[in-house]
Amino acid sequence: KKREVTRLVDQVLTVEDDPSVVDSSGRVNSRPAFPPSPPKLPIIGNLHYLSKLPHRSLWWLSQKHGPVMLYHAGSKPVLVISSAEMAREVLKTHDHVFCNRPPIFASRKLFRGIAFAPYGDDWREMRKICVLELFSARRVQSFQSVRIEEVANTIDSISLSSSCVVDLREKLKFLTDHIFQRIAFGTSYKGKEPSGSPTIMEVVHEYLFIVGTVSLAKSFPYVRWIVDLFLRLRPSLKRKFHVLHSLFQKVIEEHKDPNRPRPEHEDIVDVLLQLEIDHRSIKAVLLDILVGGIDTSTVTMVWAMAELVKNPGVMKKVQDEVRSCVGNKANVEESDLHRLHYLKMVLKETLRLHPPGAILIPRESMKHCYINGYDVYPETMVIVNIWAIGRDPESWNKPEEFFPERFMESAIDYKGHHFEFLPFGAGRRGCPGISLGSVIMELTLANLLYSFNWKLPTGMTIEDLDMEEAGIFHLHKKSGLQLVPTKYDSDSFRKEVTFVDE
């Protein structure tokens, strides 16, 4: 109601915002009804409102201007959606209008995989391959041995530091990097770079950062040449593109070598070569997988462990569940996961409060339509602030609290049917990697929780645990996560459980 009142007040103050202004002769004025918008400045539009954490600035603005707001990034109008109801309008009711991506990232000269491709036959074809061939249930299952081996290596490596401070973020980054490189390339190049050379993921991050900056500069026709001249982004972008291009080319050539030893499972490059996909598209899909999978899973698991350490009651409950389900096995297996109901709730609660993509990858309208009575014109960029929606008190009771039990009697899942909870997006452009991402996260978290007890380094209290956010593409925990693991003694737990049962 408060939002509606704010919207009405805004409409009274800004006549342009009123969708049905009646003039003195009683005629309905047919001027376009633009959504409410913060006051603009010349050249920069509304950019002065943006902080280092755009999802928070946009959330703050939406509290004043409503869940459908027009934000001006320089000369570019951007429709910002901040409620479950309006997200449903965009991602379901009008999904066919908003399933395009804006031309950022999508230059023909760069990689144009699935995530940033414009809507059309090329995207449709690659998306079909993605859903039916690359991330189908059968294919995800075929990568099981990779997950098991890599998670076991991580547990072994942490065991070596039992009772010492461990940089858990680094361990998890290393793990997901290995898993996704093995899934995509059949082998991991991590640690095999010539000394002093950046890792693949470092090049990927730099590449994305430059593409993002160049794209943003396009919204500022007056200052674009200054950005180009002083930051010399384009030559740098070209160099990064070539590094990735040659690496992916090398991987493809190795796969085409008839003397290559047969791996125990087909990797993504094998599948794409068998489907006779052209090399350029294969490279773009490889980039999508590295970008889509590695950071998202790492940041989510770091947030989950941080929230658990901050909430010892939840930590105990989830560890008790994992340990009593697994019994006296050496580790948690994938076949155990379907019984770990509370663990799944912990993961959902983490994704509600800390969705790695706080705002969905931008979409673009393909034709005129109305959202909540407002005109939205073709080629308007649309962003859905899923971070704000996950904390909206209209949808969530005590939204700031980490309370996994809220999912107990609830049918809400993250498959894109519940618009108050959209960590993987929804509709035609929703994430095709949900099953792969979630099984990696569940298996890793279950084993971390099974194998170790976790506490903060000596002298640190829960209050000292910094939950500050950072990041442009993916929202990570700014200060990393230093924790002390101690190896869990399953015998003593069994005695404890037997004692309780008796």
Ligand code: HEM
């Ligand atoms: C924690 C794990 C992950 C999260 C939270 C996540 C989240 C997302 C989100 C929010 C989108 C945009 C959806 C939209 O616009 O409605 C997306 C798209 C995408 N994701 Fe994921 N993702 C994850 C893991 C993965 C994995 C493991 C892969 C592949 C290996 C992947 C590949 C993709 C691709 C290719 C797209 C673009 C889809 C399209 O535009 O058609 N993601 N993801």
